[in-house]
Amino acid sequence: MSRLTDFYRISPPAPGREMDDDARSKYYRRLRLQAFVAATLGYSLYYVCRTSLNVMKKPIL
Secondary structure, three states: OHHHHHHOOOOOOOOOOOOOHHHHHHHHHHHHHHHHHHHHHHHHHHHHHHHHHHHHHHHHO
């Protein structure tokens, strides 16, 4: 039982990243690009699958 409670115990806070302004700017620029690409691809895949299912639904039913 103690292993189970140890698993759900609150962990100590992670150490912060020590960066200068230039490194922080590059890091956040990369994160913004990754978020934009992930959202664009995710929505594109959702839209393609949604329209494909609407086309296939009528012949199946």
